[in-house]
Amino acid sequence: MPQRLILIAFCLGWPALLFGQTAARTAFVTRVSQQLAYVGQLKCELVGRAPVTPRQFIRFDSLRRYCSNAELHALLQHRSPVVRSYALWALSERPDADLLPLLRQHRRDRATFEAQCGCIGTTRNVVDFMLQRYRATPQYRVDTLVRANKVLLTHLERQSAARTLRWLHAQRQLSWPQKRRHIRRYQQLAARDDD
Numbered sequence: 001m002p003q004r005l006i007l008i009a010f011c012l013g014w015p016a017l018l019f020g021q022t023a024a025r026t027a028f029v030t031r032v033s034q035q036l037a038y039v040g041q042l043k044c045e046l047v048g049r050a051p052v053t054p055r056q057f058i059r060f061d062s063l064r065r066y067c068s069n070a071e072l073h074a075l076l077q078h079r080s081p082v083v084r085s086y087a088l089w090a091l092s093e094r095p096d097a098d099l100l101p102l103l104r105q106h107r108r109d110r111a112t113f114e115a116q117c118g119c120i121g122t123t124r125n126v127v128d129f130m131l132q133r134y135r136a137t138p139q140y141r142v143d144t145l146v147r148a149n150k151v152l153l154t155h156l157e158r159q160s161a162a163r164t165l166r167w168l169h170a171q172r173q174l175s176w177p178q179k180r181r182h183i184r185r186y187q188q189l190a191a192r193d194d195d
Contacts, residue, residue: 029071032063037080041189042124044117051118064090069097076102081111085129092133099134100143106130107156110163114189121186123167128160 036059043056067075067090075087084106091097109126116122131153134140143149174182 025066029063029067029075032059033075033078033080033083035059036063036083036086037078039189039192040080040082040113041192042082042085042113042115042129044115046118047116049119060086060089064093069094072097073102076106081109081113081126084109084111084126085113085124088130089133092137095138099130099137099139100149103127103130103134103156104152114186125163127156128163131156131160 036056039056041056043054045053045057047054047057063086069091072087072091076084076091078084078087088099088102088106091102092099107127109130112123112125114121115124115129140153144153
């Protein structure tokens with residue numbers, strides 16, 4: 001008799017426990033993705049002249065360890081380009097994720113964001129960042145063996161190189177007031193990460 005009561009209590013309590021964890025998990029993913037979007041800057045593991053790990057990367061690291069592939073795929077549809085880029089970064093580190101369809105799906109995603117790796121800060125766009133992360137995976141070498149994939153990837157790489165050259169040319173043409181505005185923008189983004 002006591003075993004039946006324990007079994008009934010366990011069966012009745014299990015769904016509440018399961019759905020409670022799902023709600024907490026969803027709340028965590030939502031909160032962290034909102035914080036990543038608020039800071040609005042992609043930061044690597046070590047940033048600055050005296051390398052330190054920024055809070056933004058710690059948030060991403062917790063999201064990368066905590067999220068499933070399905071949740072990361074959902075984050076690829078987020079409105080913030082930083083969250084989309086971090087989601088693909090996390091997926092690129094998982095051997096079971098197929099990145100080529102994601103790259104095809106986002107090949108026109110040219111939303112820009114600020115990125116800082118080491119002591120270098122740049123303006124990137126989502127498709128170029130995705131292509132860079134994809135090139136670093138073993139899956140890239142396998143996918144380029146198929147001719148159709150190789151043609152697509154070569155085309156995307158040429159477009160990326162052309163965008164980079166246009167951006168570099170535009171940066172050289174900036175006046176001093178424009179350069180100061182860029183510096184202030186970087187300082188504002190850095191201050192957001194300290195919140």
